[in-house]
Amino acid sequence: MPPAESTRTGIHPDASVRNAGIDLLRGLAIVLVVFNHLGLRIPLKKTALADVLPTWLLSRLNYNGYEAVFVFFVISGFLIAGNALRRWGSLERIDMRAFYARRFARIVPCLLALVVVLSVLHLAGVRDYTIIHANQSLPRAIVAALGLHLNWYEGQTGYLPGNWDVLWSLSIEEVFYIGFPLVCLLTRRRAVLLTMLVLLALSLPFTRAVLDGNEIWQEKAYLPGMAAIATGVIGALLAARWPAPSAGQVRALYAFGVIGLLASMLGGRWLWPLLHDGVMLLLTASAMSLLIACQARPPRPPRGFGWLRAWGRLSYEIYLSHMFVVFSVVRLYRVADGDPRWGFLWYLLALPLCWLLGMAVERWLSLPCERWLRARLLRAPQVAGNPLPATVVTD
Known part of the structure; x- marks a missing residue:
């Protein structure tokens, strides 16, 4: 999963104001990732749930983890570009030092x-x-993990153990953001930058098709993932130029986003013969539509879905740590000689444990380290030997 910037808009990381809609979308995506990794080992379609729910639906709940990562890519591009626009006024005026410091x-x-x-x-x-x-x-x-080419390494040598494997998406996202401010500063013209982003976003179906000979590399190559991130950046640019859409326009954005997301995730077996890799383009466009709508008019979260927002807030930490829980729960399931029909009950154990571990990682590692690093990396330069106050952390 891409570690996008906070869904908070222009405020300190420990502030409480967040965009509820974006948190819900991130929460849904990370739940699908966890369901995917559990489902590879304890398939829902083999449990008693198949007596009351169609097996195709249970399969889609288990096998949309890859699509969920692409939703994360879109969210990451949208949030980081949107925060850059608010911070510097335009992408052509990005402060490279501050940009890289925040990512680091x-x-x-x-x-x-x-x-x-x-x-x-x-x-x-x-x-x-x-x-x-x-x-x-x-x-x-x-070297592959820290050098941001673990996706390429797996494409050449095969899958790594599950906890290493999740870093493939991080490699794609961070390579994109190493080049992103450079491209913004070199182009200088928004029309040129937008054209490049659109071409990259639209390349998604074609790049995946070209890579068809290597299943791992087709899934984890740089260009398809970067195309999804570019879609999110386009969404941020559109939202900035369209700050106050009408209620009817917002409803249309929500409708297209929800229908497109459901169609690409639940209706894949019918859409793939028709659209092939174009299904992924529908997925990313739908996610972008939802993000624009959420920024314009955040939805009121349905009652009882607060937990999903909490998952969205911790999505990066859960993404990196959830395989520790998955492996542990699956091991317990097998040691207990678990009945496959009751396998779904192990999901009820795994999900809260994933959230608790993610919360612990945020509280004791990611948040304090991020604050400490930002306080030092974003400190204003000294003038005439007198230190200036540190810059205010804004995301």
């Missing part, structure tokens, strides 16, 4: 901690965390 502070603490923990578990020979492929090694996996 948000991403590196959790990434380093995860790589250290996974390295220790590999060296200890812990099952589910040991790199066993003959053409893979721990040093090379560490």
Whole structure:
């Protein structure tokens, strides 16, 4: 999952005002990722739920994790570009130092901690965390994870253990954001930048089709993921130029977004023969539509869905840590010789544990480290030997 900036708009990370709609969308996406990784090991269609729900629906609940990551890509592009527009007025005036400092502070603490923990578990020979492929090694996996090319490494050598594997999306997102401010500053003209972004966004179906010979690389190549991020950036630019859509326009955006998202995620088996990889373009366009609508008029969260917003707020931390819970719960399920018909009950154990672990990671690692790093990396330069006050953290 891409570690997007906060859904807070122009305020400090520990403030409480958030965009409820974007949090709900992020929460839905991370739940689908967790369902995917649980479903690969405890399929819902083999449980007693199949007696009351259609198996195709249970399968879609289990196997939309990849699509959910692309929704995260769109959200990431939308939030980071939107925050840059509010902070600097236009993308052509991005402060590269501040931009990179914020990305570094948000991403590196959790990434380093995860790589250290996974390295220790590999060296200890812990099952589910040991790199066993003959053409893979721990040093090379560490270089791939920290060098932002773990997706390419897996495309060349095969899948890494699950907790390493989740870092493929981080590689795509951060390579995009290394080049993003450079492109913004070099083009200088919004029309040129927007044209480039549109071409990249529309390339999604074609780049995936070209990569059809390698299943792993087709899923995890840079360009398809970057196309989804570009869609989010386009959405932020459109929202900035269209700050006050009418109520009818907002309803239309919500309708297209919801219908498109449901169609691409639930109706894939009917749409893929018709649209092929165009289904992914429908998915990203629908997510962009929902984000624009949410920014214009955040929805009132349905009663009882507060937990989903909480998941959205912790989506980065849950994404990086949830496989520890998945492996543990699946191990317990197998040790207990679990009846597949009651496998869905193990989801009820895994979900709160994923949230609790994500909350602990945020409280004790990501949030304090991010504040500490920003306070130092974003400190204003000294003038005539006198230190100026640190810049205010705004996201």
